[in-house]
Amino acid sequence: MKKLVTSTILGAGLLGLSLSAASAQEPLKIGLVSVLSGPQAALGQQVRDGFQLAIKDLGGKIAGRPVEVVVIDDELKPDVAVSKVRGLLEKDKVDFVVGPVFSNILQAIHKPVTEAGSILISPNAGTSNFAGKGCHENFFVTSYQNDQPHEVLGKFAQDKGYKRAYLIAPNYQAGKDSLAGFKRHFKGEIVDEVYTPLGTLDYASELAKIASSKPDVLFVFLPGGMGVNFVKQFRQAGLADSLPFLSAFTVDESTLPAQQDAAIGFRSGMSWAPNMDNPQSKAFVKNYEANFNIVPGSYAMQAYDAGLLINSALVATKGKTDDKAALRAALKKADFVSLRGKFKFNTNGYPIQDYYVVKVAKRADGKFQTEIEEKIFSDYGDTYAAECSLK
Amino acid sequence: MSLLAIQVLNGLQLGLLMFLVAAGLTLVFGVMDFINLAHGVQYMMGAYLAATFIGWTGHFVIGLGMALIGIMIFGLLLERVMFRHLYARSHLDQVLATFGLILFLNQGVKMVWGAAPLGVPVPEWFQGSVLLGDGILYPVYRFVIIGSGLLMALVLWLVVEKTRLGMLVRAGASNATMLSALGVDVRKLFMVIFAFGTMLAGFAGAMAAPILSVEPGMGDQVLILAFVVIVIGGIGSIRGAFAGALLVGLIDTLARSYSVDFMRLFVGPAAARGIANGLSSMFIYLLMALVLFLRPDGLFPARGRT
Numbered sequence: 001m002k003k004l005v006t007s008t009i010l011g012a013g014l015l016g017l018s019l020s021a022a023s024a025q026e027p028l029k030i031g032l033v034s035v036l037s038g039p040q041a042a043l044g045q046q047v048r049d050g051f052q053l054a055i056k057d058l059g060g061k062i063a064g065r066p067v068e069v070v071v072i073d074d075e076l077k078p079d080v081a082v083s084k085v086r087g088l089l090e091k092d093k094v095d096f097v098v099g100p101v102f103s104n105i106l107q108a109i110h111k112p113v114t115e116a117g118s119i120l121i122s123p124n125a126g127t128s129n130f131a132g133k134g135c136h137e138n139f140f141v142t143s144y145q146n147d148q149p150h151e152v153l154g155k156f157a158q159d160k161g162y163k164r165a166y167l168i169a170p171n172y173q174a175g176k177d178s179l180a181g182f183k184r185h186f187k188g189e190i191v192d193e194v195y196t197p198l199g200t201l202d203y204a205s206e207l208a209k210i211a212s213s214k215p216d217v218l219f220v221f222l223p224g225g226m227g228v229n230f231v232k233q234f235r236q237a238g239l240a241d242s243l244p245f246l247s248a249f250t251v252d253e254s255t256l257p258a259q260q261d262a263a264i265g266f267r268s269g270m271s272w273a274p275n276m277d278n279p280q281s282k283a284f285v286k287n288y289e290a291n292f293n294i295v296p297g298s299y300a301m302q303a304y305d306a307g308l309l310i311n312s313a314l315v316a317t318k319g320k321t322d323d324k325a326a327l328r329a330a331l332k333k334a335d336f337v338s339l340r341g342k343f344k345f346n347t348n349g350y351p352i353q354d355y356y357v358v359k360v361a362k363r364a365d366g367k368f369q370t371e372i373e374e375k376i377f378s379d380y381g382d383t384y385a386a387e388c389s390l391k
Numbered sequence: 392m393s394l395l396a397i398q399v400l401n402g403l404q405l406g407l408l409m410f411l412v413a414a415g416l417t418l419v420f421g422v423m424d425f426i427n428l429a430h431g432v433q434y435m436m437g438a439y440l441a442a443t444f445i446g447w448t449g450h451f452v453i454g455l456g457m458a459l460i461g462i463m464i465f466g467l468l469l470e471r472v473m474f475r476h477l478y479a480r481s482h483l484d485q486v487l488a489t490f491g492l493i494l495f496l497n498q499g500v501k502m503v504w505g506a507a508p509l510g511v512p513v514p515e516w517f518q519g520s521v522l523l524g525d526g527i528l529y530p531v532y533r534f535v536i537i538g539s540g541l542l543m544a545l546v547l548w549l550v551v552e553k554t555r556l557g558m559l560v561r562a563g564a565s566n567a568t569m570l571s572a573l574g575v576d577v578r579k580l581f582m583v584i585f586a587f588g589t590m591l592a593g594f595a596g597a598m599a600a601p602i603l604s605v606e607p608g609m610g611d612q613v614l615i616l617a618f619v620v621i622v623i624g625g626i627g628s629i630r631g632a633f634a635g636a637l638l639v640g641l642i643d644t645l646a647r648s649y650s651v652d653f654m655r656l657f658v659g660p661a662a663a664r665g666i667a668n669g670l671s672s673m674f675i676y677l678l679m680a681l682v683l684f685l686r687p688d689g690l691f692p693a694r695g696r697t
Contacts, residue, residue, distance in 0.1 A: 037501070039506070202401075229602070
């Protein structure tokens with residue numbers, strides 16, 4: 001009996017020792033803001049899973065410090081996002097906030113995070129205002145400036161010599177920005193520019209109009225479920241055989257499981273695709289599929305890179321986050337091996353990178369993914385950086 | 392001209408889908424005086440069950456049949472567990488409870504099937520499209536939707552007008568209390584109506600699955616349209632639901648298609664697009680306001696209803 005008591009005390013003592021050893025390295029707290037409920041949750045889950053996979057691959061530690069990720073659901077509501085983010089900053093005292101997916105949420109949380117002195121890293125949304133005059137030294141983007149994926153298709157259509165383009169987007173700000181982005185490099189005739197109500201499910205009437213106006217090329221920006229519907233109906237209407245289909249955020253790994261064969265051969269623009277030919281990207285795709293049983297899209301890739309970015313900066317500062325100037329300088333170097341290969345930051349904290357036209361294909365295992373077809377832009381930065389006062 | 396023909400077909404097809412949803416809603420509302428906001432999620436459940444069963448069996452018709460049985464059982468369960476306890480309560484309680492059910496089921500399907508939209512392939516015999524002149528194609532499957540919607544409408548009309556059950560339903564829509572006083576087991580009648588209404592909504596969801604994405608919250612939009620339809624048609628009236636649904640389907644489709652061209656006659660192209668977009672989504676609500684103003688009971692009110 002006595003023996004048991006002694007060994008228990010001994011054990012407890014050892015446990016205490018190991019505990020105090022761990023607390024010598026204070027955990028690094030990172031807030032993750034993503035949409036995890038509502039119809040757009042599929043995108044938010046990719047961001048969350050991609051980021052957490054990066055932390056897991058880093059062994060749960062960054063520069064020797066254990067990492068604690070606090071995940072919050074912004075519900076795609078700006079007011080909800082702001083109040084939850086304030087909780088992250090004030091209660092959890094996070095050093096970094098990674099998120100969000102959607103631009104309207106970014107508009108809401110940008111100021112609270114950057115003004116509190118924390119670093120905000122967007123794994124997806126990259127609005128023009130924060131790239132230009134509203135740029136901030138605490139704000140980094142691992143995705144793109146919002147216009148760029150649309151510009152890729154405009155340039156592609158121009159290069160291919162298409163003369164008459166038909167454009168469709170939902171009737172809200174991002175839809176208008178999208179078509180403006182397409183038109184930046186496309187100089188041909190715009191047959192028509194159609195804005196459908198946000199959330200439209202049946203595009204039969206628009207499809208009939210497209211068929212009757214006989215354009216050379218179609219450009220579509222219909223994210224999420226809208227894109228799923230449009231793509232299936234476009235294929236059913238028999239237009240896919242005669243009309244080239246260019247799109248942004250309409251056929252990607254989050255929608256392909258529902259679009260399947262209907263989307264094969266359709267094009268989109270992005271800085272990466274799951275078939276990217278480099279060892280780190282191949283390992284990531286394999287790893288992600290093994291963990292979550294779906295093909296990762298650019299959302300997951302960009303969130304994974306955000307994790308690598310934080311790691312690279314903390315390794316440079318030897319795990320310290322107190323000296324913000326040093327931390328920012330280390331982040332700005334982007335000294336990590338990005339899944340998309342080349343990656344560096346512009347003066348405004350947005351990426352300078354390559355963009356490709358990607359095309360939907362069916363893999364040998366029956367799953368669907370986008371595949372790189374052609375490089376459109378090399379080392380491409382956004383046009384707004386000139387208005388940013390940061391150096 | 393062929394463009395107009397296509398838009399009319401599109402309008403018919405949307406109208407017939409709306410009719411299937413609205414028919415159940417109008418019966419439940421009219422006969423049972425029960426506001427069921429969860430009618431839209433029953434449409435969603437139909438689509439999800441169809442996606443699942445068609446995926447399992449790999450056969451459209453068998454999958455559809457299983458989904459219909461599934462949704463009927465689901466409807467009966469809902470009635471047993473929840474709705475039965477709400478019949479005697481106030482409309483506000485019913486709205487709150489069924490709204491809660493929407494939230495619960497939208498989240499529920501996300502937990503079971505995931506948040507990403509599901510796809511249902513168009514059955515093999517109905518793939519392809521028909522040429523309607525001048526290079527304009529119309530998908531065969533949309534004709535199937537129109538056909539099955541018309542067939543359902545015919546069956547409903549026969550049941551409601553020609554059978555004893557239909558007579559009880561009509562009597563219930565006119566005066567449920569009197570019907571009960573005459574010795575009819577109203578509770579059983581309610582159960583049958585409810586299960587049937589759920590099945591109709593589920594059938595609409597299942598038929599829409601191959602052309603629309605199956606995703607959480609897909610029923611919410613449909614629900615609003617269905618309420619517009621039954622208000623226009625007259626609450627409790629199948630005939631009204633049919634007329635209302637076709638009107639809403641046609642007006643919505645034609646307005647979306649032609650309002651831009653129409654506005655271009657008066658203002659510049661950019662302004663026309665802006666105004667037309669706003670206008671075209673307003674038309675059905677304007678129609679509803681007009682009907683409420685001229686005929687507050689709807690176009691075809693259930694007989695004897697006050």
